[in-house]
Amino acid sequence: MPELPEVETIRRDLSRLIMGRKILDIATDSPKQVQPSLVEVKKATVGAKIKKIERRAKLLQIFLSNGKILAVHLKLTGRLLVRKRDAPKDDWQHITIVLSGNKELRFADLRKFGWIRLIKDKKELEKLLSEFGPEPLDSLDLKKFKAILASSGRPVKIVLMDQKKISGVGNIYANDALFLAKIDPRRPAKKITEKEVKKLYQALEKVLKAGIKFRGASDQYYLDALGRKGSYQDHFLTYGREGKKCFDCGGEIKRIKIGGRGTFFCPKCQK
DNA sequence: CAATCAACCTGGGTGC
DNA sequence: TGCACCCAGGTTGATT
Numbered sequence: 001m002p003e004l005p006e007v008e009t010i011r012r013d014l015s016r017l018i019m020g021r022k023i024l025d026i027a028t029d030s031p032k033q034v035q036p037s038l039v040e041v042k043k044a045t046v047g048a049k050i051k052k053i054e055r056r057a058k059l060l061q062i063f064l065s066n067g068k069i070l071a072v073h074l075k076l077t078g079r080l081l082v083r084k085r086d087a088p089k090d091d092w093q094h095i096t097i098v099l100s101g102n103k104e105l106r107f108a109d110l111r112k113f114g115w116i117r118l119i120k121d122k123k124e125l126e127k128l129l130s131e132f133g134p135e136p137l138d139s140l141d142l143k144k145f146k147a148i149l150a151s152s153g154r155p156v157k158i159v160l161m162d163q164k165k166i167s168g169v170g171n172i173y174a175n176d177a178l179f180l181a182k183i184d185p186r187r188p189a190k191k192i193t194e195k196e197v198k199k200l201y202q203a204l205e206k207v208l209k210a211g212i213k214f215r216g217a218s219d220q221y222y223l224d225a226l227g228r229k230g231s232y233q234d235h236f237l238t239y240g241r242e243g244k245k246c247f248d249c250g251g252e253i254k255r256i257k258i259g260g261r262g263t264f265f266c267p268k269c270q271k
Numbered sequence: 272c273a274a275t276c277a278a279c280c281t282g283g284g285t286g287c
Numbered sequence: 288t289g290c291a292c293c294c295a296g297g298t299t300g301a302t303t
Contacts, residue, residue, distance in 0.1 A: 001296060076296050111280045113297070171296070261296065
């Protein structure tokens with residue numbers, strides 16, 4: 001599922017593939033995913049050129065030459081694909097943005113949770129982005145991280161995945177970071193010791209960078225902008241490894257639920 | 272205000 | 288083989 005490394009991979013792909021192209025048309029068979037509406041989005045974007053593409057948390061922003069912005073959230077199964085116009089339809093293709101140069105930017109989404117939203121100006125974008133906590137590979141320094149953990153009695157894994165507190169971390173990288181730091185995901189965040197906080201901070205950075213290096217985790221549905229799989233799933237430490245051996249101590253990886261989400265960890269070495 | 276939980280969806284898997 | 292049922296997960300919004 002697209003988390004920070006997956007969305008960042010797509011951002012880099014798109015920057016290379018569709019920069020400077022003009023939007024010629026937009027179509028959808030899933031109107032709820034185009035916000036506020038297909039008509040309004042078309043009115044505001046057709047004729048404009050793509051100027052730059054940025055990412056904040058798991059949200060992509062496509063900046064246009066007329067000052068408008070298209071925000072894209074992939075949620076669980078969203079894909080952004082750049083194809084030639086005559087390429088065969090993609091699986092679950094629901095939004096088609098026709099571009100100059102015989103290209104299309106396609107939004108495909110099995111579960112239809114994702115969306116593309118028109119943002120009128122920088123002010124509206126700032127409001128949307130202000131909800132997000134600091135970026136783990138940028139604005140989140142150790143001091144802030146410490147304060148964030150100290151501020152909550154919820155399980156540390158929940159805090160890592162809380163977008164208001166820290167941006168971009170989802171289930172896969174939260175599990176693996178906690179494994180590297182040898183911390184039990186159920187522990188109240190505020191009970192994590194100073195030494196452990198530092199370990200977790202470094203572990204988070206390490207797993208996210210690995211995720212980017214391997215171009216994301218294609219465990220289920222994730223593909224990059226050219227429809228290629230990433231390979232971080234070949235390097236999962238805990239995620240999806242229920243019943244398998246812990247790479248560290250040889251113990252058995254367990255699966256439990258925290259906050260209704262599947263959680264993988266080694267009870268023997270994560271304390 | 273924090274925590275919990277259903278809802279949004281669909282395909283894949285399970286059990287009868 | 289068919290069918291009911293459950294589950295996955297990011298985020299929102301309602302409820303406690």
